Amino acid sequence: MIKTKIDKEFIVKIILTTFAFSSLLFLFLIFSFILFEGLPLFLKVGLKKIIFGFKWAPTKGSFGIFPMIISSFFVTFGALIIGAPLGLSCAIYLSEYSGKKMKMFLKPALELLAGIPSVVYGFLGVIYIVPIIRNNFGGAGFSLLATSIILGVMILPTIISISFDAIMSVPKTYREGSFAMGATKWQTIYKVVVPSARSGILASFILGMGRAIGETMAVIMVAGNALKIPTSILDPLRTLTGNIALELAYATGDHRMGLFSTGVVLLVIIMILNYIANFGIKRRVIK
Amino acid sequence: MRINPRIIDKAVKVGLTSQAFFTVGILVAIIAVIFFKGFPNINMEFIFSFPEDMGRHGGIFPSIVGTILIALLSILLATPLGVGTAIYLTEYTKESRLTKIIRFGVESLAGIPSILYGLFGFIFFVIKLKMGWSLLAGVLTLTIMILPTIIRTSEEAIKAVPRNLRIVSYSLSATKWETVAKVVLPSAFPGILTGIMLSVGRAVGETAATIFTMGSSLRLPTSLMDSGRTLAVHFYILAREGISMEKAYATALVLVLSILSINIIAYYIMNKVISKYS
Structure with missing residues (x-):
């Protein structure tokens, strides 16, 4: 037994x-x-010719993905410019200002944004954002700007929930100490609370970047997918992810290998971002 | 001139409040647009009939079946793997170099974007293992993709089970596994269920990882080796190729409503758990 x-x-x-x-x-x-x-x-082709090559003509032996690397970083920073301030504001409002009932409603509602599939974001971008840009600023509308706006919204849930956790983990005594010195609520937030939570907030931005640079379906719908480095925010562009998704279904031989090379570059960038983000979060925990 | 800090304080409060509500407004606007544009085009026939003429007419029945199949089967595979990993990490080991390596693996999997899962599933399952574009290849790819979510939420849920429950169980001479199976898992079940529901939501909405593994055949998948088209993929093709806006909106409504209700149920369960332990 x-x-x-x-x-x-x-x-x-x-x-x-x-x-x-x-x-x-x-x-x-x-x-x-x-x-x-x-x-x-x-x-076979050479690291330099792929990473710093300007010409992508995979059926003719040119595998340069430099414009796509640059474009991926452009849309990622664009997304951050839109998503980071908005996301941080939401996180601060949720943790410092909203009442308990309001929080019970707002927090799940904001997290539901993460549940909307990326194809739906892309579709609404094509229907609403792209025409607004085309009619007001010119160009085709399919652009760095449109992609940044869509991605900026898509990374909000990541930024909000991780910054919120970081801000909530700042000890209450810090705030009380600051209030006791006669500081107002906002002075307390931007001089005490946010600086104490900064590594967590930074981690949320970096994880948001990881999400933006890896996003695919929404991007190929609104980016225009042109094979050059955008020179203005109204120019179309093609990201690393877009390159893979647009051509994988029919690529063969060297062409397909070129798409996997694109994947290798993407994988390396993602791993670096994740490493930095996890390192940032760890520092907060140790402190 | 120095502005009164109290006035700044009030202005900031207004600014932050409006930004939070603006963000919720984005969610409301998305749901409202999909609902009002999709609702007139949706009826029982749309849900239960087959698509005709590439989806220009008819319904989305095969896509609904395909979506349910891929989500259910990948959950069936990922749940034992994920919960098992969580049990191992929380109950069977102490924090060590080994658990750090496993956690690093889980974190890395969680950070890999879905297009890379698609790329991997395509070369590994579809081509190297010769599964072709099939339900099976899609299921296996999604299993790996949702695994980190299940591991992390299960781990949180298991850690939240009070220590006393375990001590009582051991004092009744229960073994480790008996304690885990009869005491820890039942108490952690709602939390684990939340993770499972969130993963279902993610599987249903996924496009990049499924389109290159399960393919986009419009037929009804009847075996594991059949290709099929999930709702998200069907919607993508309808919208991108401009096949039919009415059908695209209607498909989007079915997609968004099912994901939102799955997520809302998940949050409801989570809130119950939180109020139980606090």
């Missing part, structure tokens, strides 16, 4: 350990298969 109990415990432990390692296995598979398909082209 006792023996079977111990055997069962042992088997359960083995199974759970296997499950726990499955995540690492999946991560390994994802990395190795994307690298395996993408790296040979770097060796």
